[in-house]
Amino acid sequence: MSSCLGETDNMRQPTFTRFFLPQMLSFAACCLLIHPALLSASDDPYGGFKMGIQSYSLRGYPVEEALKHSQELGLTYWEAYSKHLPMSTLPSHIEDQKKLLEGSGITLDAYGVVGFDSNENKAREVFDYAKAMGLLSISANPKKDEATFALLDKLVEEYQIPIAIHNHGPGAAYDKVDDVLQWVEGRSPLIGACVDTGHYLRSDEDPVEVIQKLGKRVFGVHLKDVRTIYSDEEKATLLESLPPNRKKHLEQEGKIFTILGEGELNVVGVLRALRNIDFDRNLSLEYEENPENPLSDIELCLAEVRRAVAYLDDEEEEGFVQIWDGETFDDWTINESPETWKIEDGAIVCNGPRSHVFYTGDLAPFKNFELKVDVMAEPNSNGGIYFHTKYQDEGWPKAGFETQVNNTYHKDPRKTGSLYAVDDVNEQHIPDNTWWTQHIIVNGKNVKILVDGKVVTDYTESEGQEPQQGFDRLISEGTFALQGHDPGSTVHFKNIRVKKLP
Template sequence: MNFLRKGLLLAGMAVMMYASPAAAQQKEAKLGWKLGAQSYSFRLFTLAEALDKLDSCGLQYVECYNGQRLGGGIEGNMDFKMDAAKREQVLALLKSKKKKLVAFGVVSPRGEEEWKQMFDFAKAMGIQIITSEPRTQDLDVLSRLADEYKIKVAIHDHPKPSHYWHPDSVLTAIEGRSKYIGACADIGHWVRSGLDPVECLQKLKGHIFSLHFKDLNVKAPKAHDVVWGTGVCNIEGVVKELKAQRFKGVFSAEYEHNWDNSVPDITASVKNLREMIAKQ
């Protein structure tokens, strides 16, 4: 009888362990949060390989970047200028890997013709958010096309001296323009620029469409990524602020360290984040 009870207990624990990622994803879905990864985290690999790595990390959403080798039997690179046949191949690859393409970037087309190509690509691929650092002279064209296509454009912040390193420059860019233009909050880059990520999120309240999620080892320009919750980016404070703002959107894990084998770090990061979400 004792062996039977022990066996039942172990089986129950196994079921709980197996179910926990799904339960965590349900919590995220309730909040309107889509946890995924920027495929740049796996830039040394093909997109096909990156999608498998996302699976290992317990993630189903992906933000692709322009230029990654496709793999999976498909020639060429990810490119918003690819033809319709290649788009169909990539969509089939995503479907076969059970991954959802939700965002694309960081990409900054130049002029109306290229921006229209970008929006056509996004529409064809089901992309919800274009992550960009647009030229100031393209903002009016971008605003008009965003309204026309009803696709969001999230302005990303690289560290200073990048034009959009500070939230104030993002607010200036979106003022008086389409409601489909907002912010991609790269919290690690803010910390590299000497900014407080929670204060930056507060400045951008109501305009945040997505995040490039990071934690860093030190507050310095040359800092590197660490497992979320173990560094200096105040991840718990960031999660609390996003909940307070009722943020709904995409979290892209962008892990730019341990390039050859970042899956263990990203997996641990996702686990820590899901535990924080459950606690708050």
């Protein structure tokens, strides 16, 4: 959330062109776009997450209308901001707020963002309000000094209500995750963070990695997305319409807030990371744009969360067949340097001299297909997944295409999701030491590469395409191979499954 208590509400911009939505939604089941109110009580489109909203998203409406719209959106959890629910510990005020929330079917789980300093009386008012309202956390922007944190240490233990330090992007007190980690180290486990994914993206931090670093100290999440503007022409057009504060962001950072799924946030990765830490608190969508009429945009944001949950939870994956048994190299053939490969904790792990392991089972060859591989790369590691290739005794495979695995490998700018040396990606989508799903779809002359459900490469081979010198990189048919790149690279592969297409 980019406004603390008392900050003005002019932080808005028009809805931006939905560049990526059509290709994203094409992989979502139609039911994901059904309005949540039409789903049966037994359905859970949010996969066990307590999906809610930061009421700042609805700041253009009085509280009664905001609550009504939340209910219509199928959301029953709120993190409130001060203009919707002013803070007061008067018993009559508390009673009125409780009745208002109960009448709307909304549970208030969190509140913020609230400033704290060393004033104990003022701080106790906040905690007294939180206790009276049954809050599970307080999103906070505490002053960075020892006296303030000593006070918070005492109060969170006394009230048993966590403080969730909220990041506000470049130039703010808590810009980077290390700013939070520095101040929570050695303190009560009830002092942690509210991870605002949009502001971390503005600060060039990966929200997935942020969640991994904070672990059990994550007490809140504000889901929002950010898109980097690379085109000077688009930037000039946007600067004509943006309000002053957004112009400043774009000029200084080259980024804008956007609808969830249209920017650079790895929504699937965020949800996976939250599950890994057993996050059980309010997952608050926060959409800061278009405050006078945000509802259709919020619907699209929520559809993206449901799409991400469905992708994460698609255990059946109808039509897919496992082509690695999880225990042996049966149906796979290693060429040079077999010592590069081992099987460990249910994964194929490569580390050593150049080597490739080829699928040589009965299902080969493959022409049109979908291949999904779960991958994890350690820091400064390079690897790859080949398709339409064929076994060769040594060297880099000359037949077929490589889909790149490289998050932080220094020597090669081609990042994860690249169709190597054919259609390259230069932006990092995945942090090191985290699992993701690399999904390759080949249909006719078209190749799509998805990283955690998001299309990062969409390539169509032109008619009459000539192969590169020394390589046979033409769409045809063949088998798959995993790459062991060099002794300094360690990459893990598991859950290798394929579906043949007509």
